[in-house]
Amino acid sequence: MTSTCIGILHPGEMGATVGAAARVAGARVCWASEGRAEASRRRAAEAGLEDAQTLAALVAACDMVVSVCPPDAAADLARSVAATGFDGIYVDANAVATATAREVAGIIESAGARFVDGGIIGPPAKRSGTTRLYLSGDDAKAVADAFAGSALAAIAIGTRPGAASALKMCYAAWTKGSAALLTAVRALAVAEDVEAALLEEWSLSQPGLDARSAAAASGNAFKAWRFAGEMREIAATFEAAGLPGGFHQAAAEVYARLARYKDCDPAPPVEAIIDTLLDGAP
Numbered sequence: 220m221t222s223t224c225i226g227i228l229h230p231g232e233m234g235a236t237v238g239a240a241a242r243v244a245g246a247r248v249c250w251a252s253e254g255r256a257e258a259s260r261r262r263a264a265e266a267g268l269e270d271a272q273t274l275a276a277l278v279a280a281c282d283m284v285v286s287v288c289p290p291d292a293a294a295d296l297a298r299s300v301a302a303t304g305f306d307g308i309y310v311d312a313n314a315v316a317t318a319t320a321r322e323v324a325g326i327i328e329s330a331g332a333r334f335v336d337g338g339i340i341g342p343p344a345k346r347s348g349t350t351r352l353y354l355s356g357d358d359a360k361a362v363a364d365a366f367a368g369s370a371l372a373a374i375a376i377g378t379r380p381g382a383a384s385a386l387k388m389c390y391a392a393w394t395k396g397s398a399a400l401l402t403a404v405r406a407l408a409v410a411e412d413v414e415a416a417l418l419e420e421w422s423l424s425q426p427g428l429d430a431r432s433a434a435a436a437s438g439n440a441f442k443a444w445r446f447a448g449e450m451r452e453i454a455a456t457f458e459a460a461g462l463p464g465g466f467h468q469a470a471a472e473v474y475a476r477l478a479r480y481k482d483c484d485p486a487p488p489v490e491a492i493i494d495t496l497l498d499g500a501p
Contacts, residue, residue, distance in 0.1 A: 223247070223365055226281035227268060228296060229255060234287035235262035236343040237312070237352070240369035241285075242267055251277040278305040283365065285310045287339070290319070291448040297323045301330035308358050312337035314391060314448075316455040317381035324380045335362050336380050338387025344371040355382035388456040392467060395446055396453065398435035399470035405432050405489070406496040436493070437486040443477035450474060 223246040227238040230250050238248045249271045250263050263270065271277040278284060278300060284307065286296050293313040300309060309327045311320060311334070324334040335358050341350030352373045354362050359375035366373035376382055408414040421428040439446065450471035454464030476496050480487055 223283060224249060224281045225365065226250065226271070226277045226284040227263075228274075228277075228284060228286045228300070229288055230259055230263045230266060230268060231287065232262070233339060233343050234285075235266040235268070236345055236350075237285060237287055237339075237371060238263070238268045239266040240344050240366050240371035243369040244366050246365055249277050249280055274299060275303050278303045278307075281305075281307060283308040283310065283362065285312055285337075287312050289313075289445045289448055290315045290452050293319060294322055294326065297326045301326050301332070304330065306331045308333045308335055308362060310335045310337050310354070310362055311384075312339055312352060314338070314387055314452060315384055316388060316452040316459065317385045318455060318459055319452060320381045320384040333358050334380060335359050336383040337362075338383040338385075338390075340387060340390050344369075346370055347372075353383040353386050356380055359383075385456065388453050391449060392453045392457070395439070395449065396467055396470050398439055399446075399450070399473040400466075401428075401432040401435040402439075402492065402496065403469075403473050405436065406493045409493050410497055433489045436489045439474075440477050440480040440487055440492050441483045443474040444481040447471045447474040447478065 225241045225246045225248050227234050227248060227250045230238055238250065241248045247269065249269045251272060251274045252260055252270045253273045271280055284300060284305065286293065288296055290313050293311060293315050297311065309332045311323045320336045327334045335354055335356040338353045339350065344350035347370045350371055352366065352371055354373060354375045355377050357378050359378065363373035363375045408417040418429050450467045454467040457467065458464040473496065476499065477492060479495065
């Protein structure tokens with residue numbers, strides 16, 4: 220796609236780098252500042268995004284809109300865009316269940332726009348080789364082309380709506396799910412006063428797991444507020460496939476209890492995170 224105007228909803232830590240990648244690939248990239256926090260304004264400015272100010276002005280200017288938001292907000296954001304009469308390509312790049320992706324597709328397509336399912340794997344796309352945007356849908360290849368040559372590797376994996384989201388759910392089920400489990404295991408060991416013995420046993424039979432568990436706790440605490448919703452989406456995906464979703468429902472509760480650390484910098488020590496988890500109050 221050449222001479223494309225792409226709208227980013229909304230430039231959070233990840234979304235801002237998606238917008239920057241599209242700019243590198245040659246697109247004009249916009250966002251809407253109405254109702255957004257100062258942190259979003261700063262990230263958008265650093266990424267070189269143009270401010271369309273309102274959602275209506277954004278969709279009127281853009282051929283494509285990319286939604287990057289917490290999973291709980293994905294459907295409502297799609298409804299807001301659909302209400303404007305947008306008839307371009309809508310890319311839902313959120314960590315949502317396949318059923319949620321299809322719900323969003325229905326919202327978008329019933330309003331006359333074209334839907335592409337997306338799933339982002341990796342950290343914010345600040346350098347090549349770290350982050351991939353998987354895409355599925357009839358226009359997946361056209362969307363992938365809009366990021367060609369940028370730090371964000373956009374990969375079309377087929378035309379079936381929901382395929383990209385399914386891949387994201389499978390991937391995060393392990394990475395973020397196992398991180399929640401490790402954090403909970405450390406908390407249980409503290410509660411039962413066997414943490415020192417557990418860490419010693421890990422050093423013998425599971426070398427490196429001590430450091431991995433500490434990284435799982437401290438490295439994810441400031442993002443836990445949005446991981447809770449993602450774990451619920453993963454649980455729903457398992458259940459829709461006839462598989463038990465209880466593990467990821469529990470992982471959602473682990474992350475919900477750590478929501479108080481939202482955007483915490485520097486990362487809290489492991490001991491504080493464990494205390495918070497054991498306290499039981501989100």
